[in-house]
Amino acid sequence: SAVISQKPSRDICQRGTSLTIQCQVDSQVTMMFWYRQQPGQSLTLIATANQGSEATYESGFVIDKFPISRPNLTFSTLTVSNMSPEDSSIYLCSIIGQRTDTQYFGPGTRLTVL
Amino acid sequence: AQSVTQLGSHVSVSEGALVLLRCNYSSSVPPYLFWYVQYPNQGLQLLLKYTTGATLVKGINGFEAEFKKSETSFHLTKPSAHMSDAAEYFCAVSFGDSSYKLIFGSGTRLLVRP
Numbered sequence: 641s642a643v644i645s646q647k648p649s650r651d652i653c654q655r656g657t658s659l660t661i662q663c664q665v666d667s668q669v670t671m672m673f674w675y676r677q678q679p680g681q682s683l684t685l686i687a688t689a690n691q692g693s694e695a696t697y698e699s700g701f702v703i704d705k706f707p708i709s710r711p712n713l714t715f716s717t718l719t720v721s722n723m724s725p726e727d728s729s730i731y732l733c734s735i736i737g738q739r740t741d742t743q744y745f746g747p748g749t750r751l752t753v754l
Numbered sequence: 755a756q757s758v759t760q761l762g763s764h765v766s767v768s769e770g771a772l773v774l775l776r777c778n779y780s781s782s783v784p785p786y787l788f789w790y791v792q793y794p795n796q797g798l799q800l801l802l803k804y805t806t807g808a809t810l811v812k813g814i815n816g817f818e819a820e821f822k823k824s825e826t827s828f829h830l831t832k833p834s835a836h837m838s839d840a841a842e843y844f845c846a847v848s849f850g851d852s853s854y855k856l857i858f859g860s861g862t863r864l865l866v867r868p
Contacts (some may be wrong), residue, residue: 644797647841671854682844682858732797734853741786741805743856745798 641737641742642667644746649703652752653723660719668713671736673743674706678729689716689733725752755780758847760859768867773791773817773832775862777845778824785847787828788856790817792842804828815839840866 643666653659663672672689678733687695687708695708710716720727761776779785786805790798802813809821819830828845845859 647800682860683856685855688855706761724800741848741854742788742800742803743792744800744855744858747797 641744642669642735644733644735644744646731646733646746646749648749649747650750650752652754655724655753657723658719658721659723659751660667660717661731661733662753663716663718663746665714665735667736667738669735671715672710672716673734674708674716674718675732675734675745676729677748679730683732686718686731689718720751723751725753727751755861756785756849756857758845758857758859759864760837760845762862764865766865766867767835770838771865773830773835773839773863773864775830775843775845777819777828777830777859778826779828779845779847781849782849783849785849787819787821788846788848789813789830790834790844790846791816792844792853794817794841798844801830810845835864837866837868840864850860 645664645710647662674686675683685698686701687697689695689708689710691710707719730748730750733746734743757780788803789801792798802811804811804821812818817832840863840865842863844861846856848856
């Protein structure tokens, strides 16, 4: 299966700033996703990162707050903009594996906003 | 609307005892069902999945789950718990469409007592 890496693995940020999270896959994949896991909570889908076009956001998430890039089939970024303490979460990227309908997850980025 | 319910936010068992984690779903179409495990400070790892075919699915680390359509359930079991099984377990559902979106349950934390 594909190897998924995320950078940074964790960060502590000040409110009002922005952080860009990178997701790198070691093979080309068609579909990539970004999830948020708030403290003690389950995972919530933020958006589907579409290669070569704008991301598709889920209800409650907007592009101004969570801009996403997907420049090629192996890489995506998620930016958390104008952060507040409520944005403190684990952010995970996932992919659909080749010739499968199963999602595989990266190790996550643990974000703390002070 | 589709949803996933995991009964019990915390389950505690003795080492060597049966593990039973419950998952029920609500869906108007045949779902694909997944169990993921999250160890502390790590991403999600796929335990097993059901898409079509045999309703009893075997996964990694001795876990298995049975899809029961009449009960809309997909409970996770393991005959004998090991200390290393202590983790958070998430049931998830997708609907076999091209979006591949996953809807997660709230998670169950498994505690294994020596």
